[in-house]
Amino acid sequence: MAQPVTFVRRAAELIGTDGAAAVREGATHLSDRRQQRAEELPGFDELRDRARAIRLHSLSHLDRLIAHFADHLTEAGGQVHFAADGEEANGIITRILEAASANLVVKSKSMVTEEIAVNSRLEERGMEVVETDLGEFIIQLSQDTPSHIIAPVLHKTRQEIGRLFAEKLGVDETDVPEELNQIARSHLRQIFLRADAGITGVNLAVAESGSIVLVTNEGNGRLTSTAPRVHIAVMGMERIVSRWEDAAVILEVLARSATGQRLSAYTNVVTGPRRPGDSDGPEEVHVVILDNGRSGILAGETGEILACIRCGACLNICPVFRAVGGGHAYGSVYSGPVGSVVTPGLLGMDPWWDLAHASTLCGACEEVCPVGIQIPSMLVALRRIAAEEGRLPSWMERGMSFYSRAASEPDRWRRAKKWARRLSAPLSARGWIRRLPGPGRGWTTSRDLPRPAKESFVDWWEQRDGA
Amino acid sequence: MEATTAQLVVTCLVDSLAPRVGKAVVAVLEGQGVVVEVPNGQTCCGQPAFNIGLLDDARSMAGHTLDVLDATEGPVVVPSGSCTAMIVSHYRHMFRGTDREEQAERVASRTRELTQYLVDDLGADVRAGCGGCSVVYHHSCHGLRELGIRSQPDHLLREVDRRALDDEEACCGFGGLFSLEMPAVSTAIMNSKLDAVEASGAEVLVGGDISCLLHMEGGLRRRGSKVEVRHIAEMMGDGVDR
Numbered sequence: 001m002a003q004p005v006t007f008v009r010r011a012a013e014l015i016g017t018d019g020a021a022a023v024r025e026g027a028t029h030l031s032d033r034r035q036q037r038a039e040e041l042p043g044f045d046e047l048r049d050r051a052r053a054i055r056l057h058s059l060s061h062l063d064r065l066i067a068h069f070a071d072h073l074t075e076a077g078g079q080v081h082f083a084a085d086g087e088e089a090n091g092i093i094t095r096i097l098e099a100a101s102a103n104l105v106v107k108s109k110s111m112v113t114e115e116i117a118v119n120s121r122l123e124e125r126g127m128e129v130v131e132t133d134l135g136e137f138i139i140q141l142s143q144d145t146p147s148h149i150i151a152p153v154l155h156k157t158r159q160e161i162g163r164l165f166a167e168k169l170g171v172d173e174t175d176v177p178e179e180l181n182q183i184a185r186s187h188l189r190q191i192f193l194r195a196d197a198g199i200t201g202v203n204l205a206v207a208e209s210g211s212i213v214l215v216t217n218e219g220n221g222r223l224t225s226t227a228p229r230v231h232i233a234v235m236g237m238e239r240i241v242s243r244w245e246d247a248a249v250i251l252e253v254l255a256r257s258a259t260g261q262r263l264s265a266y267t268n269v270v271t272g273p274r275r276p277g278d279s280d281g282p283e284e285v286h287v288v289i290l291d292n293g294r295s296g297i298l299a300g301e302t303g304e305i306l307a308c309i310r311c312g313a314c315l316n317i318c319p320v321f322r323a324v325g326g327g328h329a330y331g332s333v334y335s336g337p338v339g340s341v342v343t344p345g346l347l348g349m350d351p352w353w354d355l356a357h358a359s360t361l362c363g364a365c366e367e368v369c370p371v372g373i374q375i376p377s378m379l380v381a382l383r384r385i386a387a388e389e390g391r392l393p394s395w396m397e398r399g400m401s402f403y404s405r406a407a408s409e410p411d412r413w414r415r416a417k418k419w420a421r422r423l424s425a426p427l428s429a430r431g432w433i434r435r436l437p438g439p440g441r442g443w444t445t446s447r448d449l450p451r452p453a454k455e456s457f458v459d460w461w462e463q464r465d466g467a
Numbered sequence: 468m469e470a471t472t473a474q475l476v477v478t479c480l481v482d483s484l485a486p487r488v489g490k491a492v493v494a495v496l497e498g499q500g501v502v503v504e505v506p507n508g509q510t511c512c513g514q515p516a517f518n519i520g521l522l523d524d525a526r527s528m529a530g531h532t533l534d535v536l537d538a539t540e541g542p543v544v545v546p547s548g549s550c551t552a553m554i555v556s557h558y559r560h561m562f563r564g565t566d567r568e569e570q571a572e573r574v575a576s577r578t579r580e581l582t583q584y585l586v587d588d589l590g591a592d593v594r595a596g597c598g599g600c601s602v603v604y605h606h607s608c609h610g611l612r613e614l615g616i617r618s619q620p621d622h623l624l625r626e627v628d629r630r631a632l633d634d635e636e637a638c639c640g641f642g643g644l645f646s647l648e649m650p651a652v653s654t655a656i657m658n659s660k661l662d663a664v665e666a667s668g669a670e671v672l673v674g675g676d677i678s679c680l681l682h683m684e685g686g687l688r689r690r691g692s693k694v695e696v697r698h699i700a701e702m703m704g705d706g707v708d709r
Contacts, residue, residue, distance in 0.1 A: 011651065319638040320656065322656075324652055357645070360641065364612070382520075385520070387521050401521075403515070403524070408528055410507075421483075439647055446650065449484075449685055450484045453486045456482045457481060
């Protein structure tokens with residue numbers, strides 16, 4: 001069997017690239033803005049506690065909330081579909097679109113449709129699919145994948161985007177953000193007007209009214225969900241709250257945590273299709289509620305990860321995410337600390353278990369999480385499961401077994417310390433080791449290591465104490 | 468007034484790789500009139516095994532550590548936020564529902580990180596310094612985020628020429644076995660930190676955890692940097708020789 005491409009190998013190709021530098025700069029900027037927005041609001045911590053309570057309540061009442069949501073949406077004239085997995089969701093979406101004779105489909109940014117890879121499925125059926133979020137539009141034009149769950153082109157420079165537009169859209173090259181924006185806008189506006197159907201994700205579903213909420217900064221979510229005849233919204237089954245009162249809390253922490261805004265530029269609420277007398281809106285609204293592994297996550301030790309509201313704050317603050325050029329190193333749609341928990345849950349431990357090791361356990365993710373998810377503990381839990389499944393490299397497992405036996409028995413520990421000192425002699429010069437063999441090599445590629453002391457602290461203490 | 472006796476857990480890394488830090492801790496505590504004892508048979512708290520998911524190994528080391536410490540009395544003082552957090556937070560969690568539960572609770576409730584002990588518990592009139600040198604401080608993540616240690620080192624360093632460190636609370640990239648498992652990632656994170664340290668203009672990088680400090684000192688040496696690295700214990704008390 002071919003060795004799966006691991007986090008380490010993907011990261012090695014990205015570290016030190018221009019893209020990685022762009023990710024570091026962008027992620028740091030987003031973190032700084034989040035920090036400002038958190039600090040300016042008195043009682044932000046209390047707001048976070050409320051947001052957490054709301055999300056945990058949703059997770060523990062999911063069945064009931066989804067049923068309420070479905071009832072209310074149906075009353076409002078919408079249609080609800082349940083999909084056990086991505087295959088089923090894509091089948092449902094394809095059938096809706098084919099029944100509506102849709103040829104041109106516009107999309108607003110949605111991670112869940114990335115998760116089920118709906119674009120390629122629709123393209124196979126001969127439909128044209130156009131991403132309308134500026135970042136996703138750039139990703140689609142360059143046949144790339146998103147490097148961040150809310151900022152998909154964090155890894156691209158504006159010069160790179162200018163060249164791409166010139167090449168693909170036949171416009172003059174520019175690196176002025178406003179001009180780039182205008183180019184995309186003019187191009188996409190024509191497509192919106194022609195589109196037969198729009199596909200969006202769902203930031204929040206509100207059970208009490210059967211509404212979905214879409215949050216964007218470009219207004220493309222609003223156009224996607226209102227201009228075409230058919231609107232299909234795809235949502236992970238956990239993306240639900242009970243009441244509007246709850247939604248307001250989530251939207252506030254979401255905007256502040258995600259982009260460092262007080263509120264996103266567009267907060268769009270959809271409650272069913274166009275009603276008699278409405279001047280616009282789609283004729284059909286479908287909501288596809290997706291499980292795709294979420295029930296399994298919910299039942300396991302990492303179930304609380306489904307409280308995530310996809311703000312990306314944990315990605316932005318994560319030293320690993322910043323160092324490895326963002327999401328691409330994680331190899332799946334959901335990246336960063338949250339992705340390292342979600343991905344093995346959705347796609348299985350094999351080969352994704354190593355994502356849980358892509359962390360220093362520094363805890364910054366938990367500190368900034370607007371719903372207080374204990375990500376480091378979950379990473380440790382996943383590491384434990386991987387170890388129990390025998391997935392750890394043998395040097396680690398055997399080395400730790402040897403080490404723990406020594407450390408559980410003082411005489412053995414004393415002997416091990418003496419041996420470490422003795423074995424380090426040929427490797428050391430003036431008290432420092434510059435090159436270690438075996439698994440230690442990774443340390444000394446970039447770091448010296450002090451040689452174990454001739455007289456350990458405990459040796460010194462016993463001398464002193466005994467004297 | 469009867470003198471306080473403190474049980475010093477020096478940590479495995481200080482014991483073998485930086486015994487000077489242990490000696491400095493003894494000097495600081497004794498300077499405050501504390502009678503220092505070093506519990507016999509101490510080894511490693513088990514954190515490396517715990518963090519990597521090898522729970523049986525972690526339990527074995529933690530159990531041994533609990534036996535060693537539970538045989539003593541008085542505050543347990545540890546010159547490391549990381550090892551302290553292991554004992555204070557994770558032991559409780561690991562042994563919940565087992566026959567060591569009460570023991571873990573007893574030991575955890577006595578255990579304090581060095582700067583917590585000095586500032587919060589002793590209210591010691593002690594300040595860190597190095598004869599006018601300029602410093603930056605690295606908050607190690609576990610002390611900072613699991614134990615909330617921030618004001619204590621700030622207080623101890625109140626009189627030094629302390630320079631601003633860009634992204635001061637960012638991780639240094641050590642991460643225990645992470646540094647061996649993903650050395651290139653660990654190094655990339657370290658390099659950002661070391662760039663910030665060097666850009667600060669400080670002569671000395673100070674921290675409260677020898678693990679992160681050895682990682683950064685190793686990196687600074689490899690860079691040929693002139694920045695020196697010290698544990699905060701080495702900055703306190705008179706006649707502490709580096």
